[in-house]
Every structure is written in structure tokens, then in C-alpha cells.
Amino acid sequence: MKNVFSIAIRTTIVTLVLTGLIYPFVMTGLAQVLFPWRANGSLVTDEKGQVVGSELIAQGFANPAYFQPRPSAAGEKGYDATSSSGSNLGPTSKKLQDRISEDLNRLNGENPEATGPVPAELVTTSASGLDPHLSPQAMLWQLPRVAKARGVAPERVKAVVDSNVEGRTFGILGESRVNVLLVNLALDRQFGRPAPLPVQEKGL
Amino acid sequence: MTTIGWIQILLFSIVIFAVTKPIGIYMFRIFEGDRQPLPRFFGPIERLIYRLCGVDPKEQQDWKEYALAMLLFSAISLLVTYAIERLQQVLPLNPQNLGPVPADLAFGTASSFTTNTNWQAYGGESTMSYLTQMAGLAWHNFISVGVGIGVMLAIARGLTYRLQPSAPKTIGNFWVDLNRSVIYLLIPFSVVMALVLVWQGVLQNFSSYVELTTLEGAKQTLAMGPTASQIAIKQLGTNGGGFFNVNSAHPFEGGTPLANFLEMVAILAIPAAQAYMYGLMARDTRQGWTLFGAMAILFFMGVTTAYYFETKPNPVMQGLVVDQAAGNMEGKEVRYGVTNSVIWATATTDASNGSVNSMHDSFNPLAGLVPLVNIQLGELVFGGVGAGLYAMLVFVLVSVFIAGLMVGRTPEYLGKKIEAREVKLAMLYVLIFPLLILYLTGWSVVAPYGLSSLNNAGPHGLSEILYAYSSAAGNNGSAFAGLNANTLWYNVSQGLTMLAGRFVSQGLTMLAGRFLMIVPVLAIAGSLVGKKAVPESLGTFPTNGTLFVVLLLGVILIVGALTFFPALALGPIVEHFLAQAGKVF
Numbered sequence: 001m002k003n004v005f006s007i008a009i010r011t012t013i014v015t016l017v018l019t020g021l022i023y024p025f026v027m028t029g030l031a032q033v034l035f036p037w038r039a040n041g042s043l044v045t046d047e048k049g050q051v052v053g054s055e056l057i058a059q060g061f062a063n064p065a066y067f068q069p070r071p072s073a074a075g076e077k078g079y080d081a082t083s084s085s086g087s088n089l090g091p092t093s094k095k096l097q098d099r100i101s102e103d104l105n106r107l108n109g110e111n112p113e114a115t116g117p118v119p120a121e122l123v124t125t126s127a128s129g130l131d132p133h134l135s136p137q138a139m140l141w142q143l144p145r146v147a148k149a150r151g152v153a154p155e156r157v158k159a160v161v162d163s164n165v166e167g168r169t170f171g172i173l174g175e176s177r178v179n180v181l182l183v184n185l186a187l188d189r190q191f192g193r194p195a196p197l198p199v200q201e202k203g204l
Numbered sequence: 205m206t207t208i209g210w211i212q213i214l215l216f217s218i219v220i221f222a223v224t225k226p227i228g229i230y231m232f233r234i235f236e237g238d239r240q241p242l243p244r245f246f247g248p249i250e251r252l253i254y255r256l257c258g259v260d261p262k263e264q265q266d267w268k269e270y271a272l273a274m275l276l277f278s279a280i281s282l283l284v285t286y287a288i289e290r291l292q293q294v295l296p297l298n299p300q301n302l303g304p305v306p307a308d309l310a311f312g313t314a315s316s317f318t319t320n321t322n323w324q325a326y327g328g329e330s331t332m333s334y335l336t337q338m339a340g341l342a343w344h345n346f347i348s349v350g351v352g353i354g355v356m357l358a359i360a361r362g363l364t365y366r367l368q369p370s371a372p373k374t375i376g377n378f379w380v381d382l383n384r385s386v387i388y389l390l391i392p393f394s395v396v397m398a399l400v401l402v403w404q405g406v407l408q409n410f411s412s413y414v415e416l417t418t419l420e421g422a423k424q425t426l427a428m429g430p431t432a433s434q435i436a437i438k439q440l441g442t443n444g445g446g447f448f449n450v451n452s453a454h455p456f457e458g459g460t461p462l463a464n465f466l467e468m469v470a471i472l473a474i475p476a477a478q479a480y481m482y483g484l485m486a487r488d489t490r491q492g493w494t495l496f497g498a499m500a501i502l503f504f505m506g507v508t509t510a511y512y513f514e515t516k517p518n519p520v521m522q523g524l525v526v527d528q529a530a531g532n533m534e535g536k537e538v539r540y541g542v543t544n545s546v547i548w549a550t551a552t553t554d555a556s557n558g559s560v561n562s563m564h565d566s567f568n569p570l571a572g573l574v575p576l577v578n579i580q581l582g583e584l585v586f587g588g589v590g591a592g593l594y595a596m597l598v599f600v601l602v603s604v605f606i607a608g609l610m611v612g613r614t615p616e617y618l619g620k621k622i623e624a625r626e627v628k629l630a631m632l633y634v635l636i637f638p639l640l641i642l643y644l645t646g647w648s649v650v651a652p653y654g655l656s657s658l659n660n661a662g663p664h665g666l667s668e669i670l671y672a673y674s675s676a677a678g679n680n681g682s683a684f685a686g687l688n689a690n691t692l693w694y695n696v697s698q699g700l701t702m703l704a705g706r707f708v709s710q711g712l713t714m715l716a717g718r719f720l721m722i723v724p725v726l727a728i729a730g731s732l733v734g735k736k737a738v739p740e741s742l743g744t745f746p747t748n749g750t751l752f753v754v755l756l757l758g759v760i761l762i763v764g765a766l767t768f769f770p771a772l773a774l775g776p777i778v779e780h781f782l783a784q785a786g787k788v789f
Contacts, residue, residue, distance in 0.1 A: 003258075004269075004273055004276060005276065006258060007257055007259055007273070007379060008273065008276045009280060010256060010257040010258055011257045011259075011277060011383075012277065012280050012281055012284060014253055014256050014257055015343065015346065015347050015382075015383075015386060016284065016339055018253075018386070018391075019343050019345075019346040019347070019386060019390075019391065019437075020338050020339030020340075020343035021338065021339055023342075023391060023394070023395075023433060024338045024342065024430045024433040024434070026395075027395065027398045027402075027408055027430070027432065027433040028408050028409060028410060028430055028433070030399060031398075031399070031402040031408035031409075031432060032408070032409065034399065034402070034403070035402045035403050038402055038403060038404075038405050038407075039402050039407060039408040039409050039432075040407070040409050040411065040428075041407060041409075041414055041426055041428060041456070042405055042459070043414065043416075046419070050417070051414075051416045052416065052417065052418060052419050053416060053418055053419065053424065054414075054426055055405075056405055056455035056456060056459045057426060057455060057456070059418040059419065059420075059422070059424055060418070060420070060422065061419070061420060062420065063420060066420070070538070079424070080425075081424055081425060081426045081427055082329050082413060082425050082426075082427045083327055083329065083330050083449060084327070084329065084427075084448050084449045084450040084453075084454050085327070085449055085450060086450060086453070086534075086535040086562075086563035086565075086566065086685070087534065087535065087566065088535065088563055088565040088566060088659050088660075088684070088685045088686030089534065089565070089566060089659070089660065089686065090565055090566060090569075090572075090660045090664035090667075090684075090686070090779075091518050091519050091520050091532070091534075091566070091567075091568050091569060091664075091779070092519070092520065092660075092663070092664055092779055092782060092783045092787060092788050092789055093520060093660050093661075093664070093788060093789065094661075094788040094789055096520050096534065096566075096788075097520045097521075097788050100520065100524065100526070101524065104524060104525070104526065116527065117525045117526055117527040118525065118526050118527065119526075119527045120517075120518075120521070120526050120527060120528045120529075120530055120532075120533045121530065121533050121538060123521075123526060124518075124533040124534040124535075124536075125534065125535065126535070126536065126537050126538070127450055127453030127535050127536055127537050127545075127560070127562045127563045128448075128450045128453040128454045128455060130454065130455055131455070131537045131538055132455060133537075133538040133539050134538060135530065135538055137527075168208070168461065169460065169461045169462045169465075172208070172211060172212060172215060173212065173215075173462060173464075173465050173544075174460070174461020174462075174464065174465075174539050174540060174541065174544060175461075175538060175539060175540070175541035175543075177538050177539050181419070184419055185419065188419070196420075196421065
């Protein structure tokens with residue numbers, strides 16, 4: 001019994017050091033050498049070299065000149081990258097129904113020129129609350145608003161969106177998608193930054 | 205449902221099938237071979253660890269010694285993790301200065317990781333320091349798997365060893381099985397997996413959280429940390445405890461479809477290979493393929509049902525003008541879509557993994573039924589690393605017994621007579637599981653402290669609670685996550701459920717405060733290992749063919765259905781009909 005006890009304690013220490021410390025430290029070292037940009041959060045910069053976000057993490061956009069990502073249930077105001085979360089509302093939830101109706105009204109109001117029904121992604125929260133992507137259809141649905149707010153021809157905005165479509169991996173895996181932040185950055189680069197929203201409009 | 209969706213499901217199945225045999229052979233060589241693989245590289249490490257730990261690898265244990273070693277080791281490791289969580293504010297690698305984890309949450313989490321459940325009642329990025337994640341939690345991802353593999357090997361050896369009558373009735377050495385699974389299997393696989401994941405966008409750093417100003421001038425803080433090293437083992441070891449609150453739905457845990465696909469393969473690769481390894485141990489690979497066949501059929505039933513119902517529109521949007529061609533997108537990521545979300549949901553609950561890449565709570569009712577039923581069947585569809593095969597073998601014994609009753613002969617399996625003692629122990633295993641789930645669900649729905657945690661009302665609320673206890677007792681760890689399980693009641697009651705659920709299968713239940721109880725599975729192993737093999741005769745019921753697959757499936761489905769159908773009827777099934785009628789709560 002005493003022998004088993006001593007082995008158990010020594011095995012606890014040895015496995016903890018091996019798998020709990022050595023392994024993650026070695027992996028961090030390797031990752032920092034081989035893929036430093038990915039390992040540190042895939043951060044993207046604007047034209048001035050300022051870090052404005054991560055390629056993989058959604059951020060909120062209210063200005064009509066920017067494409068909007070999906071609604072977010074992360075944190076109280078959404079898009080909180082320190083408290084990822086889905087809504088966890090089930091398919092018979094009144095709360096979910098009310099939230100969707102509200103978002104529908106807002107989107108239809110903001111996008112009077114949009115054609116066709118609102119794509120479901122734009123009124124559903126993602127699993128993480130930080131989904132950086134939209135399907136190409138959901139981008140095209142918002143496109144008239146963005147083009148109008150920027151005062152450029154829709155075809156020119158569409159060209160930017162099209163060049164940012166990522167297909168399925170190997171043509172099979174996942175879904176084709178567009179990174180909202182990267183498109184917005186590309187638009188700014190090509191057509192200049194839009195004027196910031198007047199303060200009182202922002203919160204509405 | 206789309207063609208490309210079916211192609212992805214098919215591709216996933218083919219990849220799992222393709223890795224089953226090679227990994228199975230590799231595992232057989234690790235645990236049962238005369239010489240372990242790559243002896244020049246791994247051998248010295250293994251011998252060094254034995255020296256440091258004082259283990260004599262030649263020593264053999266009978267089932268009681270084996271159980272004692274396993275239980276003692278698990279108990280000590282639980283205490284160590286509890287201590288790390290409580291002391292994280294004074295320990296290093298805590299750049300966000302997170303405070304100590306509250307006592308009940310720390311207990312729930314320590315139990316959860318010790319038992320390979322990895323239920324997350326906490327948001328990783330807002331609760332756990334980097335050291336807690338690595339040394340407190342990811343450490344358990346390795347060793348709790350080693351424990352599971354040990355129990356699996358024990359019962360497999362009990363069934364397949366042919367000992368001389370005078371030989372001691374030993375089933376292996378727990379310390380050797382544990383260390384070999386870590387050194388030869390888990391660490392090498394994890395190293396490769398982690399590097400691929402970083403390449404695909406998963407974090408791996410010790411930085412403090414990144415503060416930045418967004419394009420529109422808002423402040424955003426990005427959580428950081430040593431993520432990939434933990435994600436790799438949580439997938440491979442069917443652990444499932446994510447680095448972040450939303451697990452692998454978080455773009456920093458799985459940023460691309462390729463990362464997602466590899467993480468899904470990692471869930472089922474080792475469990476599928478176990479079936480082949482078992483065939484090798486039985487000296488008849490058809491025995492292994494028979495179990496694999498039954499598992500594969502259950503997997504397909506689950507994934508097609510979930511896929512069918514989840515590509516339907518979310519009923520909550522009836523009457524609203526929304527384009528739902530993509531299926532139910534609430535709680536899903538665009539890059540994965542419905543297809544990869546349901547493959548993951550099925551695989552993670554077939555195994556006792558419990559990681560998620562979508563929110564099961566928001567699934568359409570009958571799609572959400574699939575993960576729930578998978579857990580309640582006992583997570584034997586490939587199952588957890590170690591745990592899946594021994595759960596399946598328990599059902600094999602029950603099936604062989606029923607077949608014996610039908611033909612009126614003493615049942616045999618692999619030439620060993622299955623007698624009253626083994627069947628009683630197997631039934632104990634089968635019965636404790638629903639007892640824990642249904643009793644505690646019942647308790648929670650009549651107690652105010654059970655109901656106050658609900659996020660959804662109506663039948664969906666019952667589903668949330670039922671899922672929570674199924675997941676805890678089944679050591680799964682996924683959730684209908686709307687339930688706020690971070691309360692005293694859920695932390696403590698689930699903590700105990702996980703311990704009981706895990707150790708029913710392994711040797712110890714903590715039911716009603718009784719600490720030590722005979723471990724049914726190890727006891728079966730101990731009782732079988734010394735039995736004399738009887739030669740096969742005309743009356744032997746074959747256990748390596750289609751007929752046995754059908755019988756085994758029948759037993760699994762009937763036991764599962766009889767036990768859980770009433771509760772399921774009141775939860776997801778009634779919710780389905782109410783939802784179709786446009787009812788909301």
C-alpha cells in the first residue's frame with residue numbers, strides 16, 4: 001500500500017511536468033518559430049500599420065458604409081472576444097423569436113434597396129458570437145446599402161467582395177464564405193475611410 | 205440537404221475507416237506487443253519515467269491491485285487540480301490576474317477533468333489562468349485517457365488471455381498502461397496535431413490579452429493563450445474541454461474548415477482503432493470488425509437523422525420573411541455550416557468527447573435529440589478513448605447472455621463461459637447510468653434551485669436539464685449550454701454524478717457517499733481472466749458476423765429506448781410537435 005502511494009504521487013508529479021508543462025512550452029516554442037502570425041492571433045493592420053483586429057474574430061460595424069457581420073451573443077453588447085458565447089436559445093424560445101423580429105425590422109429599414117428575403121445568417125447569432133464570416137449571398141444582400149453610403153457604383157463594391165470569397169477547402173470541406181473585416185478594410189483602402197457616424201446615431 | 209453535404213459526411217466516414225486498421229495495429233504493438241514501436245526513441249523515455257516513478261514494469265497486478273492504483277492516482281490528481289484552481293492567483297502564467305476559481309466550481313471542474321468529462325461550467329478565457337489550463341486541465345486530458353485505456357485493456361485482457369490454470373490471475377500493470385498510452389500514443393499524436401492546428405489559425409502563445417481599436421473606433425480585447433496544445437489533446441483524448449467558453453466554435457480554436465475536419469477525425473480516430481486492436485487481442489480480427497460494424501451503423505443513423513432535421517428551417521421563424529435555405533443557422537458558424545455542425549455533434553456524443561463546434565441547445569428539436577440519445581446509449585458508438593470499447597463489451601456480454609437464454613445454453617464469449625457473476629456486474633453497469641440521469645433530472649425539475657438556472661422554458665427546459673445529467677453521467681461534457689450550470693447545486697451534484705458515472709465503469713462509485721465499491725468492469729475482467737477456455741462447438745453462438753451485429757444493435761437500442769423514451773417524449777419529441785404548431789415559450 002505504501003509503495004502504491006509513493007508511485008501514485010511520483011507519477012502525478014512526473015506526468016504533470018511532462019504533459020502539463022514541458023509539452024505546452026515546447027509547442028509554444030515551435031509555434032512561435034514556425035507560424036508566429038497565426039500563433040499570436042492572426043492580427044490585421046490598416047493602411048497606417050495600426051492593428052485594427054484579428055482576421056478570425058468578428059467586430060461590430062454600425063456605419064452603413066461597412067458590411068455588417070452576424071449578430072453576436074458574446075458579452076452584453078456583442079463581439080466581446082473575452083467572453084465568447086452563443087445565444088443558446090432553442091427553437092421554441094419566445095426570446096429568440098422577438099430578437100429575430102427586431103433584427104429583421106432593423107435590417108429591412110437599413111437596407112431599403114436590398115432584394116429578396118433576409119438571409120438567415122444575418123438574423124441568427126453564431127455559435128461563438130465571434131463568427132468573422134458571412135456567406136457570399138449575405139454580403140450581396142447588404143451590398144446596395146454599402147455602395148450607396150460610399151457613393152460608388154455597386155459593381156465596384158461587388159468586385160471587392162468577389163475577390164474576397166474563400167471557397168470550400170479542396171472544393172469539399174466547409175462552406176464558401178467572405179471575411180467581413182477583410183472586405184471592409186479592402187473597401188477603405190480602395191475608396192477611403194467613410195466619415196464616422198454622428199455620435200447620437202451610433203447607439204441606436 | 206445537399207450533395208456536397210453528403211459528400212462531406214461520406215469523406216469523414218472514409219477517413220475514419222481508413223485510419224482504423226493502422227492505428228489499431230500501432231496501439232496493439234504499444235500495449236500488447238513484445239517490443240514497443242520505435243524503441244530507440246521512446247524506450248529511453250519510458251525507462252526514465254519508470255525510474256523516476258519507482259515502477260517495476262515487469263510486475264503484474266490482479267484486478268484489485270489494478271483498481272486500487274487507478275483510484276488512488278485519480279484521487280490525488282483530482283486534489284492537485286483543485287489546488288491549482290484555488291491558488292491560480294499566486295501561481296505564475298496568469299497575465300490577466302484572474303482570481304481563484306470559486307470552491308464549488310473548482311470542485312465541479314476538477315471532478316469533471318479527472319473523469320474525462322470536461323464539462324465547462326466556466327468560460328475558459330474569463331476564469332482560468334494559463335497555468336490552470338495547461339497543468340490543471342490539459343494534464344488531465346492526458347492522464348484521464350490513460351486511465352480509460354487501462355480499464356479497456358483490463359477487460360479486453362480478461363476476455364482474451366488464456367492463462368495456465370496455475371498462473372496468477374493478473375490483468376496487466378496500471379502504471380505501465382498509463383505511461384505507455386501517454387508516451388507512445390497521446391504525446392506524439394498531439395504534437396503533430398497541435399502544429400497543424402496552429403498553421404490553421406489556432407493560438408499558441410503566453411501573451412496577455414490583446415487590446416486594440418476596431419475599424420470603427422471601438423475598443424476590443426482579444427483573449428490569448430496556449431490553445432493549440434490543449435485543443436489537440438482534448439480532441440484526440442475524447443476529453444472535450446475547450447480553451448474558450450464556446451469550445452471549438454471559437455475561431456481561435458478552429459479557424460478553418462480544414463482545422464475543423466481534422467479535429468472531427470481526431471474525435472473518432474483512436475476509438476475506432478480500439479475496435480481493431482481488440483480484434484487483434486482476440487486473435488480474430490472479425491471480432492473487432494463486428495463491433496466496428498455495429499458502431500458504424502449507429503453512427504450513420506445518428507448523423508443522417510441530425511442532418512435531415514437540421515437542414516430544415518428553424519420553426520421559430522415561421523411566418524417571418526427570412527431565407528433559410530442554409531438550414532437552422534442559430535448557434536452555428538458560417539465556415540462550418542449545418543453539415544459540419546451535425547457531423548461534429550454526432551461524433552462528439554458517439555464518443556464521450558463533448559467538445560462542440562455549434563450550440564446544441566439551439567438545434568431543431570429532433571436534431572438535438574441525436575446527441576442526447578447518443579450519450580444515453582452509453583457512448584459506445586466508437587465511444588471515448590478506452591471507455592467506448594469497454595462500454596460496448598459490457599453490452600456484448602449482455603447480448604451473449606440473451607442469446608444464450610434464447611437457445612438454452614450457457615453463454616460463451618471468445619471461448620469463456622459467461623456466468624451469473626459477470627452478467628450481474630454487467631447489469632449493474634447498465635443500470636447505474638440511467639439511475640443517475642433520471643433521478644437527478646427528476647430532482648432538478650421539482651426543486652426551485654434546479655429550475656432557476658434554465659435559459660429556455662417549456663419542454664426545451666426539460667431537455668436542458670436531461671442533457672446536463674446525461675452528459676455528466678456519461679462523462680461527455682457537451683451541453684445544452686443555456687442551462688447556467690455554474691451554481692452550487694449543479695456544480696456539486698454534477699461533480700458527484702461524473703465521478704459516479706465514470707467510476708461505475710471503472711471500479712468506484714461515489715454514490716451516497718460510499719467511497720469504495722467494487723468496480724464492475726474491472727471485476728468482470730478479474731473474474732474472466734482466469735477462466736478456462738472451452739473449445740468451440742456446434743452449439744457456440746458466433747459473435748463475429750452479421751447476425752451478432754443485429755443482435756447487439758437490438759439489445760443496445762431496446763435497453764436505451766426502454767430506459768429513456770418517456771423522458772425524451774416529454775422533452776425534444778413533444779417540443780418538435782409544439783414547434784411545428786408554431787408554439788413558443
